[in-house]
Amino acid sequence: MPIPFIDLQAQRARLGQPLEDAILKVVRSGAYIMGPEIAEFERQMSDYGQAPFVLSCGSGTEALVLPLMAWEIGPGDAVFCPSFTFAATAEAMPLVGASPVFVDILPDTYNLDPAKLDAAIVAVKAEGKLTPRAVIAVDLFGQPADYPAIAAVAAKHGLKLIADSAQGFGCTLNGQHPIHWADVTTTSFFPAKPLGCYGDGGAVLCKDERLHDLLVSLRVHGQAVKSDLVGRTFDHDPKYLNLRIGMNSRMDTIQAAVLLQKLTIFDDEIAARNVVADRYAQGLSDVVAVPKVIDGGVSVWAQYTIETQDRDGLAAHLKSQDIPSAVYYPIPIHKQDVYSVYPAPGGLPVTEAKSKVVMSLPMHPYLTPDHQDQVIAAIRAYVKRNG
Numbered sequence: 001m002p003i004p005f006i007d008l009q010a011q012r013a014r015l016g017q018p019l020e021d022a023i024l025k026v027v028r029s030g031a032y033i034m035g036p037e038i039a040e041f042e043r044q045m046s047d048y049g050q051a052p053f054v055l056s057c058g059s060g061t062e063a064l065v066l067p068l069m070a071w072e073i074g075p076g077d078a079v080f081c082p083s084f085t086f087a088a089t090a091e092a093m094p095l096v097g098a099s100p101v102f103v104d105i106l107p108d109t110y111n112l113d114p115a116k117l118d119a120a121i122v123a124v125k126a127e128g129k130l131t132p133r134a135v136i137a138v139d140l141f142g143q144p145a146d147y148p149a150i151a152a153v154a155a156k157h158g159l160k161l162i163a164d165s166a167q168g169f170g171c172t173l174n175g176q177h178p179i180h181w182a183d184v185t186t187t188s189f190f191p192a193k194p195l196g197c198y199g200d201g202g203a204v205l206c207k208d209e210r211l212h213d214l215l216v217s218l219r220v221h222g223q224a225v226k227s228d229l230v231g232r233t234f235d236h237d238p239k240y241l242n243l244r245i246g247m248n249s250r251m252d253t254i255q256a257a258v259l260l261q262k263l264t265i266f267d268d269e270i271a272a273r274n275v276v277a278d279r280y281a282q283g284l285s286d287v288v289a290v291p292k293v294i295d296g297g298v299s300v301w302a303q304y305t306i307e308t309q310d311r312d313g314l315a316a317h318l319k320s321q322d323i324p325s326a327v328y329y330p331i332p333i334h335k336q337d338v339y340s341v342y343p344a345p346g347g348l349p350v351t352e353a354k355s356k357v358v359m360s361l362p363m364h365p366y367l368t369p370d371h372q373d374q375v376i377a378a379i380r381a382y383v384k385r386n387g
């Protein structure tokens with residue numbers, strides 16, 4: 001039996017009957033859209049994520065698009081983001097007509113380099129073609145970006161800051177969630193993310209009530225919301241008053257029911273992922289480059305990513321022993337044809353070098369010591385044999 005890369009079935013077995021009952025309850029209730037589980041989940045996410053306001057939405061991609069829409073970021077605007085990330089981070093900008101501007105990463109954590117961010121903003125301002133509006137930092141592979149430094153750069157230039165925590169929801173830096181520094185945190189509940197549902201889903205966390213209200217409106221076709229109605233009366237249902245161009249980005253009630261169950265074990269799973277990560281580090285740090293977490297950071301380990309100059313050889317060797325591995329990400333976003341038209345001031349040498357050597361190993365809270373020892377032994381044997 002191959003070792004699973006991510007084991008969602010072990011998690012499902014642990015959650016057991018209550019999970020299936022929660023899904024069936026929604027099926028029987030008929031409240032498939034915006035049922036009571038949605039509000040309850042948003043409330044619990046708010047507690048968990050230490051953000052006063054939480055909006056559930058259709059996906060992690062839409063979670064990025066919604067705040068850009070709320071801030072009216074569009075044609076002629078620049079939003080700065082890393083290129084060493086999943087495409088959705090950069091895709092949000094063209095979706096609203098804006099331009100991503102790609103910024104290089106730090107070589108040890110793979111997250112946005114604050115000094116290069118500052119230089120890129122200065123370069124875009126000097127060129128004068130695009131108007132800088134926002135920064136999207138990514139918590140790649142589960143660990144927090146350098147928010148104190150990034151937030152200072154964003155503030156200096158008067159830019160909004162989004163934490164794309166699709167891979168990192170639950171991570172902390174000096175005990176704080178990214179929302180402590182960011183205007184908005186977004187996340188994804190795609191099944192393979194650390195906090196995933198049984199389909200697509202996402203969330204936008206924020207601290208500003210008016211922004212949250214706008215997001216509520218944009219999620220459902222720009223419909224009138226609380227703050228729009230203050231002091232106004234209508235002779236029809238304001239639900240059908242569409243005050244802005246929005247979209248449909250509701251999360252299904254069934255997904256909220258699943259997530260409410262998963263939240264009950266999420267802290268325990270984060271602890272288990274950290275045990276796995278520590279064990280990998282002990283078993284591998286003398287033969288390959290193991291991940292480094294930012295000082296004061298706690299990662300949720302969406303991926304456990306090592307570096308090796310002989311990636312293809314090692315991957316083939318692991319595969320021959322039924323051990324899966326993956327490469328995130330083999331092509332940086334700025335190197336993809338459709339994104340190559342957007343600026344990457346000064347070039348992205350670190351991103352390009354890292355994309356050639358990174359390799360992710362099986363990582364999930366239910367990885368047994370036995371399976372983990374097999375992975376460690378296989379890597380050690382390969383490195384020993386091939387120098």
Ligand SMILES: *Cc1c(COP(=O)(O)O)cnc(C)c1O
Pocket residue numbers: 059060061062085086088089138164166167187188189190200201202
């Ligand atoms: C998965 C992911 C997204 C997009 O989430 P979806 O729910 O799949 O739309 C955005 N950003 C990052 C960094 C991701 O890993």
